[in-house]
Amino acid sequence: MRHLMNPLDFTVEELNQLFDLANDIEKNPEKYAHICAGKKLATCFYEPSTRTRLSFETAMYNLGGTVLGFSDAASSSASKGESVSDTIRIISCYADICAMRHPKEGAPMVAAGKSRIPVINAGDGGHQHPTQTLTDLLTIRSLKGRLSDFTIGLCGDLKFGRTVHSLINALARYENIRFVFISPPELKVPDYITEMLKEKGIAYEEVIRLEDCIAKLDLLYMTRVQRERFFNEEDYVRLKDFYILDKSKMNLAGKDMLVLHPLPRVNEISVEVDTDERAAYFKQVQYGVYVRMALILTLLELAC
Numbered sequence: 001m002r003h004l005m006n007p008l009d010f011t012v013e014e015l016n017q018l019f020d021l022a023n024d025i026e027k028n029p030e031k032y033a034h035i036c037a038g039k040k041l042a043t044c045f046y047e048p049s050t051r052t053r054l055s056f057e058t059a060m061y062n063l064g065g066t067v068l069g070f071s072d073a074a075s076s077s078a079s080k081g082e083s084v085s086d087t088i089r090i091i092s093c094y095a096d097i098c099a100m101r102h103p104k105e106g107a108p109m110v111a112a113g114k115s116r117i118p119v120i121n122a123g124d125g126g127h128q129h130p131t132q133t134l135t136d137l138l139t140i141r142s143l144k145g146r147l148s149d150f151t152i153g154l155c156g157d158l159k160f161g162r163t164v165h166s167l168i169n170a171l172a173r174y175e176n177i178r179f180v181f182i183s184p185p186e187l188k189v190p191d192y193i194t195e196m197l198k199e200k201g202i203a204y205e206e207v208i209r210l211e212d213c214i215a216k217l218d219l220l221y222m223t224r225v226q227r228e229r230f231f232n233e234e235d236y237v238r239l240k241d242f243y244i245l246d247k248s249k250m251n252l253a254g255k256d257m258l259v260l261h262p263l264p265r266v267n268e269i270s271v272e273v274d275t276d277e278r279a280a281y282f283k284q285v286q287y288g289v290y291v292r293m294a295l296i297l298t299l300l301e302l303a304c
């Protein structure tokens, strides 16, 4: 039995197969409409989410399966003091597969260790968010036709943003990727990530101003300042509008630079950018459903 805790749990080859399956699902949805009939997905969300949870639920419904679960810790037995290990043992008796989000780093891993069903990490604290990374990679591969030879800028909260950490780990395995980390000094990418890049000999630079580097980017990954992970509101207020991608900055960018964002957006991308052909963040949401469908099929060993 297989779980997904980290994007690196799948080899590059396995990821390619997963993305091929997701692209086939996109083209032939009817072929997959009943494949999970009789199967149940449990969504155990100890932290608020609309996109990720609804994306998982939509994915399971699109495959003909059903869904059960809870959408915040207060409505689960965690509020009575139940451990994640016990909860997953119970869920294993009800469902065939589980997607779990938790504010504590590592909680889905603890659950996976006790589970009789595949567990998918749907985001653990500021640590990892592998299915967002699968979404990001599928979007890039589908719109650009490749996952190598890019200069990618990651902009915003690189310290607390788990989507950023997962994406860097995953992209570091492809050929000729150059990273540009764009953040205020307080929200720099963690040292363990830059250490990993140094060890692998992967090029990266750290800059503060988006205007100074946007022209050389093939991909720009914008992120929200993660208010819920700040220790004090003052720092959040000071940093929250540090970056605002608007038309004037887009005018400095190349004509094929894709703009990605895991969403939800706050102020970091002005709505005037939404109609720009390079804005790919709403397309990303749709790819998120296809890739989660492919993932559920793969972990349930139903992929054909």
Ligand code: NCD
Pocket (backbone or CB within 6 Å): 051, 052, 123, 129, 132, 162, 163, 223, 224, 262, 263, 264
């Ligand atoms: C992200 C997350 O939860 O980390 N959202 C998502 O799952 N699409 C990004 C964020 O909340 O900023």
